[in-house]
Amino acid sequence: MRRHIDFYLASMRIAVLEQIQYRAQNYFYMIGMIAEPVIYLVVWSSVANQQGGSVGGYTAGSLAAYYIVWTLVRNMNIVFTPYGWEWRLQHGRLSAELLRPVHPIHYDVAYFAGWKVVVIVLWLPLAAVLALIFKPTLNPTWLQVLVFFLAIWGAYLLRTMFLSLLGMITFWTTRVGAIYELYFALELILSGRLVPMTLMPAWVQRVAVFLPFQWTFYFPINALVGKLGPQELLSGLGMQLLWILGGIGLVNIVWHYGIRRFSAVGN
Amino acid sequence: MDSQKTVISVNALAKYYKVPTRDAGLKAAAKSLFNRSYNTVKAVDGISFNIEAGEVVGFLGPNGAGKTTTLKMLSGLLHPSAGQPQVLGYSPSRRQADFLSQITLVMGNRSQMSWDLPALDSFELQRAIYGLQRAEFEKTRDEFIELLEIGELVKKPIRNLSLGERMKMEIVGALLHRPKILFLDEPTIGLDVTMQRRIREFIAEYNRRYGATVLLTSHYMADVEALCKRVIVIHNGRLLFDGGLSQLLQRFSAFKTISVTAQEGSDLGQYGDVVGNQDGRITLRVPKADASQVTARLLAEQRVDDLTVADTPIDDVIEKIFSQKSAEGDLP
Numbered sequence: 001m002r003r004h005i006d007f008y009l010a011s012m013r014i015a016v017l018e019q020i021q022y023r024a025q026n027y028f029y030m031i032g033m034i035a036e037p038v039i040y041l042v043v044w045s046s047v048a049n050q051q052g053g054s055v056g057g058y059t060a061g062s063l064a065a066y067y068i069v070w071t072l073v074r075n076m077n078i079v080f081t082p083y084g085w086e087w088r089l090q091h092g093r094l095s096a097e098l099l100r101p102v103h104p105i106h107y108d109v110a111y112f113a114g115w116k117v118v119v120i121v122l123w124l125p126l127a128a129v130l131a132l133i134f135k136p137t138l139n140p141t142w143l144q145v146l147v148f149f150l151a152i153w154g155a156y157l158l159r160t161m162f163l164s165l166l167g168m169i170t171f172w173t174t175r176v177g178a179i180y181e182l183y184f185a186l187e188l189i190l191s192g193r194l195v196p197m198t199l200m201p202a203w204v205q206r207v208a209v210f211l212p213f214q215w216t217f218y219f220p221i222n223a224l225v226g227k228l229g230p231q232e233l234l235s236g237l238g239m240q241l242l243w244i245l246g247g248i249g250l251v252n253i254v255w256h257y258g259i260r261r262f263s264a265v266g267n
Numbered sequence: 268m269d270s271q272k273t274v275i276s277v278n279a280l281a282k283y284y285k286v287p288t289r290d291a292g293l294k295a296a297a298k299s300l301f302n303r304s305y306n307t308v309k310a311v312d313g314i315s316f317n318i319e320a321g322e323v324v325g326f327l328g329p330n331g332a333g334k335t336t337t338l339k340m341l342s343g344l345l346h347p348s349a350g351q352p353q354v355l356g357y358s359p360s361r362r363q364a365d366f367l368s369q370i371t372l373v374m375g376n377r378s379q380m381s382w383d384l385p386a387l388d389s390f391e392l393q394r395a396i397y398g399l400q401r402a403e404f405e406k407t408r409d410e411f412i413e414l415l416e417i418g419e420l421v422k423k424p425i426r427n428l429s430l431g432e433r434m435k436m437e438i439v440g441a442l443l444h445r446p447k448i449l450f451l452d453e454p455t456i457g458l459d460v461t462m463q464r465r466i467r468e469f470i471a472e473y474n475r476r477y478g479a480t481v482l483l484t485s486h487y488m489a490d491v492e493a494l495c496k497r498v499i500v501i502h503n504g505r506l507l508f509d510g511g512l513s514q515l516l517q518r519f520s521a522f523k524t525i526s527v528t529a530q531e532g533s534d535l536g537q538y539g540d541v542v543g544n545q546d547g548r549i550t551l552r553v554p555k556a557d558a559s560q561v562t563a564r565l566l567a568e569q570r571v572d573d574l575t576v577a578d579t580p581i582d583d584v585i586e587k588i589f590s591q592k593s594a595e596g597d598l599p
């Protein structure tokens with residue numbers, strides 16, 4: 001256990017050091033990324049104002065809070081993508097990683113977790129500017145803040161597992177971009193990334209309950225911005241945990257067969 | 268062979284690939300969608316050998332002979348099609364953590380270091396990956412840095428280093444956990460002669476100091492001559508020779524080389540095949556059995572200023588073996 005913690009800390013340190021080297025690139029990426037929630041925010045604020053001040057229970061101020069928190073959750077949701085898996089296999093990087101006595105996914109989780117440290121530091125001034133412009137309404141309880149902190153890391157782990165599953169398809173197909181784009185489209189609709197889930201049609205909300213997406217976007221944002229009671233907050237964390245454990249199980253199964261195929265073909 | 272000392276045991280090891288094939292052009296591409304044809308490529312085809320603890324063995328063969336495939340099977344990256352090898356008593360394809368902690372595979376054309384950071388940071392990650400005690404890690408690291416004289420280089424980002432300097436970092440990073448088995452695949456590829464020599468010296472020193480076993484592939488015969496008493500030669504996936512380097516020369520080199528500086532205009536073609544003529548120094552290739560007789564005749568019949576007799580250079584021997592075997596298409 002102690003060895004694992006040491007490995008995680010060392011990998012996170014490497015990520016921080018590398019990402020600090022590219023701080024300007026990171027910043028421009030984050031500024032570019034803000035365009036997406038700002039567009040959603042402007043559109044839905046207009047709708048709310050036209051409907052007498054609120055839409056689906058969200059006022060202009062709470063929508064501002066939703067999409068400003070969205071920017072942090074979106075950054076927390078950046079993980080090793082299926083495109084990364086393609087690169088890893090095509091360039092023989094996986095071979096080097098397989099020689100280590102540590103599972104490559106541990107390194108992915110640790111490295112991107114380290115990256116988040118840099119991201120959060122860079123996000124703070126951007127969030128302050130957005131707050132000055134859009135004046136969010138945000139009055140969370142201490143429990144909400146605590147659950148939000150846990151939920152953004154839960155979302156990170158959950159998305160890591162499911163994108164790793166997609167990435168491992170490259171063991172069989174070499175390329176996985178098209179499948180990732182399909183996943184991305186589903187995520188956009190079913191996660192709360194496009195709009196808060198309560199603004200979606202009822203049937204979409206019913207479908208979303210049985211899928212992992214909303215636990216990566218909607219739940220963490222809503223944990224801080226919404227009006228969830230202690231039971232809803234804790235059961236949300238429980239749902240995240242279930243999906244993470246399910247994801248780990250699936251990752252192990254797919255890895256078992258995928259690595260056998262990789263070892264048969266090699267690179 | 269004493270089985271207690273055998274650290275690598277390979278018995279009828281094989282790796283076959285099923286490769287899709289088709290002719291060029293659209294029609295063939297469309298046809299292959301419905302009726303795909305395959306070829307079976309025998310990358311490694313039933314090779315056997317044992318390597319004892321502390322040996323440094325050269326693993327030779329032309330491109331595509333199956334050297335890298337064999338190293339990948341021995342390090343657990345590839346599942347063999349037949350013949351499960353044993354390395355330190357482990358089955359490599361199971362990739363157990365204890366096994367991986369005792370081996371390393373260095374591939375000359377692949378980097379494991381972080382491009383943007385000084386090597387010292389990547390070394391620190393290696394420490395954590397292998398769970399090394401800090402004091403032991405720092406001792407090993409500083410020892411290697413001193414041996415390779417890279418004290419200043421380890422503080423520079425890898426991207427700012429030359430190819431040879433990067434290779435030194437790769438090797439240090441790959442050996443920090445003091446592996447018992449080193450699989451080195453072209454560790455000196457693309458490096459200048461000085462850098463090649465430095466890396467060879469380092470490998471030799473590591474072997475001497477830690478008693479490590481080394482299986483090395485290289486296209487530079489200088490690497491093999493400097494490091495390996497024993498060589499294993501494979502071609503088309505099959506074992507061609509396994510023995511001492513000197514035995515290889517004896518078996519496959521039927522010629523000696525006589526270099527003569529004689530009076531200008533001398534016709535030396537009558538003594539053997541003239542294979543070189545540079546600055547008045549003529550190089551003859553003569554059958555090994557005739558070498559002493561030809562030497563005597565040259566000294567008696569020509570005005571010779573200087574004469575040396577040598578075995579054919581190992582590069583030429585290896586090249587000849589491979590070209591002969593390619594022409595034959597298979598082994599004897």
